[in-house]
Amino acid sequence: MEKLDAVVIGAGVVGLAVARSLARAGREVILLEKNTRWGEETSSRNSEVIHAGLYYPAGSLKARTCVQGNRLLYQYCRDRQIQHHNCGKLIVASNAHQLAQLKQLQQTALTNTGQQLPWLDKQELTRWEPELQVEAALYSPTTGIIDSHALMQSLLADLEAAGGQLVTAQKVTGGHLTPQKKYLQIDDYEIQVELLVNAGGLWAVDLARQLHANPSWLPQAHFARGQYFSLMGKNPFSHLIYPLPEPGGLGIHLTLDLQGRARFGPDVEWLQTQDPAKLDFSVTEEARNRFAQAIQAYWPGLQPQHLQPDYAGVRPKISREAQQDFMLVGEAIHACPGVMHLLGIESPGLTASLALAEAVTQQLTATGV
DSSP: OEEEEEEEEOOSHHHHHHHHHHHHTTOOEEEEOSSSSTTOSGGGSSOOEEOOOOSSOTTOHHHHHHHHHHHHHHHHHHHHTOOEEOOOEEEEEOSGGGHHHHHHHHHHHHHHHSOOOOEEEHHHHHHHOTTOOOSEEEEETTOEEEOHHHHHHHHHHHHHHTTOEEEOSOOEEEEEEOSSOEEEEETTEEEEEEEEEEOOGGGHHHHHHHHSSSOTTOOOOEEEEEEEEEEOSOOOOSSEEEOOOBTTBSOSEEEEOTTSOEEEEOOOEEOSOOOGGGOOOOOOGGGHHHHHHHHHTTOTTOOGGGEEEEEEEEEEESOSSTTOOOEEEOHHHHOOTTEEEEESOOTTHHHHHHHHHHHHHHHHHHTTO
16 A cells, blocks of 8 residues: 555645645645646636625634634735735625625724725725715725736645646545544555645545544535626626625625626525536526615616626535634544544635645644654
8 A cells, every 4th residue: 555645635725735835834735637638617606706704703713714714814925926916905885784794894894904994885895986976985905906826826836846746537435534544445455644634625525524434523514606797798897796694695796807807696505416416517697686786786787688607606605693613623532643624615715726825835834743
């Protein structure tokens, strides 16, 4: 049986960041990806937003890694010359009934980031974004957008420069993890590992269930599809526009790409399957009117016929509760030294990727495995 030092499963943005971090810490890293290319699932089907960490419960792993990851990601983009744009974001109250919720969000943002987000009234907003018609908004100056594919390509280059290797089209089909022995099965052969990180995204819960005997600590997988529509014609906005959060997501918001084109989404649709192999990534034409109604709450000038179906992503959730945190499941929970499972890594996973990688590396290297 072949023996490997460190294996990371899943070459999305978080898996790439973790593998890079471990390799730079001196481990001999193999990054396994079941698809023929890196970043083909959750990491290529999101809004490409650099989040500021405004929404998450104070002290949560999401809040801490998002705020830290925001700083790390901007610095990394500058150092590696990765295209990005610190365009800022407006979080809007569409009517007077939402003003109290907006005030509460302002306090949460202050607690998480240490920054008081500016409050903009109707008159100020008219100067900022003439097409926007809402009661008030908060301005997030550290929110931005990024070329996520260039980011992942750079992380892979760093991994390889540190001696690590990406191996694609290699699906982990089984294995066994105990305190005494750790091995993986890939098709018809087995490999023994010293250190293992499960960054399988949509497949992470399913994979953990295959590798541990009767894992009572394992949460249930839930999947929420999010559809996106793009705007045909000229985009009148220069900032990202977000409504107040809704259960399961951040509402149907307006984001920009690096060419200035506008797209809207994602919505939240809970999928009935718990099998990641049966996920539906389609965009339904029937959603157009629902999208238009939500967008017109802050942009009445939108013409519904200008919305064009674009793409959909699926969030790898581990609860239907709105404030479910990331889970880093280590030895203290499953009793296997040198093993870490990253579960429920949805938004803001891209923003938090470098911070999550640091946290995983610190926890695993502290065990001395």
